[in-house]
Amino acid sequence: MPAFEAWDVIKVPFPYTDRPVRQRRPALVVSANDLQTAHGLLWVVMVTSAENRGWLGDVGVSDLAHAGLPAQSVVRTAKIATIEAKDAERLGSLPLADRLAVENCILGELARAKQELL
Secondary structure (H helix, E strand, O other), rough: OOOOOOOOEEEEEEEEEOOOEEEEEEEEEEEEEEEHHHHHEEEEEEEEEEOOOOOOOEEOOOOOHHHOOOOOEEEEEEEEEEHHHHHHHHEEEEOHHHHHHHHHHHHHHHHHHHHHHH
């Protein structure tokens, strides 16, 4: 099984919340390390076409070639999933310029979720 790192852009069977199918699509690894080593899992967020209706928390991908993506795309930070690493194929990596924006969106949502738990 290949080893993946945070910020890798991969292709995986991504689950849908509104239908019982999976489709191979790009995703961004947001956590690997111990999760992959111990359980063979990755936490990923969806990458989708920039042509789709925008969502709060979408982050545009500034360098498609570096990310290994064929068309204008956004990281949809609101759609997170746990994927088996063995099903993933590396396409590229998220450009450095986009990483801070993705990190801020995810950390902001985690902070709001933590407040709900308290």
